Amino acid sequence: DAGVIQSPRHEVTxxxxxxxxxxxxxxxxxxxxxxxxTMMRGLELLIxxxxxxxxxxxxxxxxxxxAKMPNASFSTLKIQPSEPRDxxxxxxxxSYRQGLNEQFFGPGTRLTVL
Amino acid sequence: xxxxxxxxxPVTLSEEAFLTINCTYTATGYPSLFWYVQYPGEGLxxxxxxxxxxxxxxxxGFEATYxxxxxxxxxxxGSVQVSDxxxxxxxxESGGTSYGKLTFGQGTILTVHP
Numbered sequence: 766d767a768g769v770i771q772s773p774r775h776e777v778t779x780x781x782x783x784x785x786x787x788x789x790x791x792x793x794x795x796x797x798x799x800x801x802x803t804m805m806r807g808l809e810l811l812i813x814x815x816x817x818x819x820x821x822x823x824x825x826x827x828x829x830x831x832a833k834m835p836n837a838s839f840s841t842l843k844i845q846p847s848e849p850r851d852x853x854x855x856x857x858x859x860s861y862r863q864g865l866n867e868q869f870f871g872p873g874t875r876l877t878v879l
Numbered sequence: 880x881x882x883x884x885x886x887x888x889p890v891t892l893s894e895e896a897f898l899t900i901n902c903t904y905t906a907t908g909y910p911s912l913f914w915y916v917q918y919p920g921e922g923l924x925x926x927x928x929x930x931x932x933x934x935x936x937x938x939x940g941f942e943a944t945y946x947x948x949x950x951x952x953x954x955x956x957g958s959v960q961v962s963d964x965x966x967x968x969x970x971x972e973s974g975g976t977s978y979g980k981l982t983f984g985q986g987t988i989l990t991v992h993p
Contacts, residue, residue, distance in 0.1 A: 769922070796979045805986045808923075808968065821980060856922050861978060868981060871923030 771857050774874065777877045783845040786874045790859030791836055792878035798868060799832055799842050800856040808856075847878045881906045885984035887921050890989050892959055900954040900987050902943075902969035910971040912936075912945055912952040913981065917966040926954075926967070959991045 770789040774781050778784055778804040817834045821877055825832070829848070834840040843851040853873050858868040886901040906908065911930045915923040927936030932947035941956045952969060969984040 798980075808983045810983075811968070812982065813980060815979065858922070867925045867928070868923075870924065872920075872922050 769857055769859055769869055770788050771855075771871035773874060773875075774872065775875045777879065778847055778879050779845045780848055781857045782878075783843065784847045784851075784876060784878075786842040786843070786857075787874070788840045788856050788857030789869060790840070790857070791869055792838065794859035794869070795837075795862045796862070797834060797840050798856075798860075799840070800858065801853045802856060802873070803853045811828075811842070826856040844876075845874075849878045852876055852878050881910070881971060881973050881982040883982055884969055885967075885969050885987050888986070889988035889990060890949035890987075892989070894961055894991055894993050895958045898954070898956040898959045898963075898989070900967055900969075900989070902952045902954065902984060903973050904950050904952065904969070906950075906971055906973045906982075908973055908975065909947075912943070912975040913950070913970040913972070914941070914943055914954050915968040915970060915983075917968065918988070919965070923968060959989075961993055962990045964991045966991055 772787045788799045795816050797857045799811040811824045812832045813820055814834045831846055832842045854873045856870050858870045862866045882905045884903050913928045914926040916926045917923045927938040929936040929945040932945050935944045943952050943954045966986045966988050968986045970981045971980050
């Protein structure tokens with residue numbers, strides 16, 4: 766298996782622009798997680814899905830952030846409008862219920878908002 | 880709510896030195912405990928885990944024992960290598976309505992010099 770795939774790997778955009786991050790989980794996994802990592806705040810869980818349904822979005826910072834999972838093999842995290850404080854590395858991870866909770870992380874998307 | 884506290888970093892050691900990274904937790908019930916490792920430029924990956932009290936997780940020479948009485952899960956390695964330089968995260972999963980959701984500590988940066 767190719768592992769969790771994220772795109773793009775790097776994104777540089779200007780304040781006010783819309784940003785869309787994409788994730789393809791490992792086939793057969795039924796949980797998908799979105800995290801944000803910064804030096805100041807560490808690793809934060811933004812939202813997670815089970816069987817394509819959002820379970821907990823309490824970590825989403827504000828209404829500018831939204832996430833969707835239209836099917837079992839694809840998810841997006843959208844920021845609109847983006848702000849410089851959104852600059853971070855965003856990770857997607859997936860796991861499956863029978864897998865004793867091991868989460869498999871993607872390589873991350875480094876977002877820079879100018 | 881659930882929380883994980885790790886020792887402050889960064890930790891700098893010489894090759895072949897003994898490593899301890901302290902981790903304590905607060906959780907309801909009987910959580911599962913994990914150590915994840917993040918190498919430079921990569922996503923997190925599972926290093927080891929323990930699912931009940933007194934269990935010892937081990938992998939790649941690293942060990943950690945689930946101590947319920949002290950609510951701790953300290954990471955140890957007898958002889959570190961330069962290739963162990965990474966960021967180490969302690970995490971817990973408390974199950975129930977939070978099944979699948981990991982709570983991470985802030986991470987500890989380890990640098991090993993030749």
